[in-house]
Amino acid sequence: MPYSALDKRNYLIKLGGTFGDGNHRIVLSHLKDEHRGVRTVREEFTVTGGRLSLERQKPTYRETSKSNTNLEYTGKKLGFIKELTANAYIMQDKRYSADDSGCGYCGNVAGPTTTRITTKGANINFDSDIGDSVLLKYGLNYRHQKITPHTFFRPNLVEPSKEDTGAYVEAITALGDFIFTTGLRYDYFNFKATDNKSVSDGKFNPSFGVIWQATEGLSLSANHNYATRSPRLYDALMTHGKRGIVSIADGTVAERARNTEIGFNYNYAGFTLEGSYFWQRINDALANPQDRHIGGIRESVNAGFIKNRGYELNAGYTTGGFTARVGVAESNPRIYDTHPKNCLAQTLSLL
Missing domain, CATH: 2.40.170.20 (TonB-dependent receptor, beta-barrel domain)
Structure with a gap:
């Protein structure tokens, strides 16, 4: 199928360590997933005729990627806290296009453009036993997301x-x-x-x-x-x-x-x-x-x-x-x- 071929590149790096008699563990990881290739404006359709002509589909080189860096901690036997898990992360979705002059909803920008979605967040979760028959689970969650267009x-x-x-x-x-x-x-x-x-x-x-x-x-x-x-x-x-x-x-x-x-x-x-x-x-x-x-x-x-x-x-x-x-x-x-x-x-x- 024309303009459907993609070069896919991805990797995962993970580093971690356990200490304190196995009750504490820290893990740092980084994930990158990337697709590259010449794509049409409407990527789910190929070039045919009528409204999907070569001129309207305007094939151009494009890259899309997702990266995620995550720091995670797990702790056990922390007094009243039976187990604690916490993480903080930053994730970015990015789109690069060599030429968006034929893409109306992208702004018809001639030349390279880059659009980003940046997400940052953190979570902390606790488990505590109350007596022999009650498990109490409690925690906090936070997430912030922002879109950065190529231009306004x-x-x-x-x-x-x-x-x-x-x-x-x-x-x-x-x-x-x-x-x-x-x-x-x-x-x-x-x-x-x-x-x-x-x-x-x-x-x-x-x-x-x-x-x-x-x-x-x-x-x-x-x-x-x-x-x-x-x-x-x-x-x-x-x-x-x-x-x-x-x-x-x-x-x-x-x-x-x-x-x-x-x-x-x-x-x-x-x-x-x-x-x-x-x-x-x-x-x-x-x-x-x-x-x-x-x-x-x-x-x-x-x-x-x-x-x-x-x-x-x-x-x-x-x-x-x-x-x-x-x-x-x-x-x-x-x-x-x-x-x-x-x-x-x-x-x-x-x-």
């Missing part, structure tokens, strides 16, 4: 960015034939769009779960939890502003999913059978502008809600060194667009 075509534009912060606590309690899980998480985001407009929001998300070991081979489970997802940064290749500006609407909040699931797991004489049924509702579903040819200022908005329900069933049999498995799953999502411009339906129709 309009004044007063800034690099779009997003900051996510989270804190959580979860208790896992064993009482006889039951295991209970209860948790609470707080998530906060601060979003800054290309036009320097900012929105922020925070929510508490509880979770509950129970597993009952009914017999030696049969367990039943149920859980109910909430989770949020903050707005995503818009297409990195369009942050230059030449085809308009994508901002964010006042009062935009994170999507919030409510999930309920019941299930079972059965094991007997090498035979396994497990299944689950779930219900899900996502409130304040987010929609991004989809028409990439309109100028002016457009906004990401909360545009409706989504409902979904479905099931999963898996069976397996093991004898000696032979294992056979079979499974089936089905879901039934429904979109409820409450925005007057049907923004949510337009967004999901392109996924």
